[in-house]
Amino acid sequence: MEETPVTRKRPRGIYLLPNLFTTAALFAGFYAVLAATQGRFEASAIAIFAAMLLDGFDGRVARMTHTQTAFGAEYDSLSDMVAFGVAPALVAYHWALGGLGKVGWLAAFVYCAAAALRLARFNTQVGTADKRFFQGLPSPSAAAIVAGGVWIGADQGIDPSYVSWLAALLTAGAGLLMVSNFRYWSFKQLDVQGRVSFLLAVVAMLAIALILIHPPVVLFLGFMGYAVSGPIWTVIQLRERRASRRHGRSAGGA
Numbered sequence: 001m002e003e004t005p006v007t008r009k010r011p012r013g014i015y016l017l018p019n020l021f022t023t024a025a026l027f028a029g030f031y032a033v034l035a036a037t038q039g040r041f042e043a044s045a046i047a048i049f050a051a052m053l054l055d056g057f058d059g060r061v062a063r064m065t066h067t068q069t070a071f072g073a074e075y076d077s078l079s080d081m082v083a084f085g086v087a088p089a090l091v092a093y094h095w096a097l098g099g100l101g102k103v104g105w106l107a108a109f110v111y112c113a114a115a116a117l118r119l120a121r122f123n124t125q126v127g128t129a130d131k132r133f134f135q136g137l138p139s140p141s142a143a144a145i146v147a148g149g150v151w152i153g154a155d156q157g158i159d160p161s162y163v164s165w166l167a168a169l170l171t172a173g174a175g176l177l178m179v180s181n182f183r184y185w186s187f188k189q190l191d192v193q194g195r196v197s198f199l200l201a202v203v204a205m206l207a208i209a210l211i212l213i214h215p216p217v218v219l220f221l222g223f224m225g226y227a228v229s230g231p232i233w234t235v236i237q238l239r240e241r242r243a244s245r246r247h248g249r250s251a252g253g254a
Contacts, residue, residue, distance in 0.1 A: 018061045018068075019071075021055075022055075026083060028054060029051050029079070029082040029084070029087040032051070032087040032091055035047060036090060036091040041095050045091070048087055049144065052083075052144060055080060055084075077119050077123060080115075080140070081119055084115060085111075085115030085139060087143070090108065091146070091147065091150055092146050092149075092170075095150050095153065096161070097164065097171065100164050100168055103168060104164070118137075118139050119139060121136070122134075122135075131186060133183040133184060134186050135181060135183060136179055136184070136230075137177035137178045137180070137184060137227055142174040142227075144219060146170065148219050148223060148224075149170050150167075151219075182230035182234045183234055184233070
């Protein structure tokens with residue numbers, strides 16, 4: 001009598017805790033768009049930064065509780081596309097880009113499409129890429145640049161028509177950095193759960209105090225500095241490689 005093979009039942013249901021943070025980040029992105037349509041741009045920008053915090057929590061919670069799943073990874077990518085791709089583009093469009101006509105919606109679309117390409121490339125390189133670096137500007141950082149610019153404008157009462165071209169350049173530029181080959185430090189090797197030096201704790205405390213002085217300006221400048229660090233780091237690496245090649249050739253010729 002032949003034995004029928006035992007089929008393993010696929011586990012049903014999803015883990016609640018990490019996906020709850022992902023859902024909250026998705027809602028923050030949705031709320032940012034909703035607030036922008038109502039002209040509440042400061043609330044839109046804050047919602048995008050809130051999505052950044054929530055997006056950082058869901059992955060860490062999943063790793064800490066050993067609840068990492070393929071569903072969670074896919075859901076996180078979709079949430080990122082809304083919060084860091086669609087939301088910043090539409091917020092910038094409603095704030096300043098709409099007055100530029102076709103140029104405005106084109107700049108917003110360039111950012112949105114670049115965010116989709118950036119996330120797709122990241123998902124295909126998860127198992128092979130060097131975890132110390134990101135290839136291209138991470139989408140949350142690009143979203144922070146766009147949202148930070150809008151937040152500064154809304155906080156200072158700047159007329160969007162005066163800075164519409166600057167907003168278009170900032171939005172499209174952040175999008176192009178996402179799909180660039182510039183390398184950005186990922187900070188994934190930074191162990192926040194273990195012991196850290198006292199100096200690092202002091203630096204973190206000073207950073208928080210600095211942000212609280214004027215959140216929109218400090219956050220915008222901080223993420224702009226991170227965006228610029230990619231091209232600078234890439235140029236330094238290229239020069240080091242060229243110098244090592246020249247040194248090798250000169251040593252071989254000698």
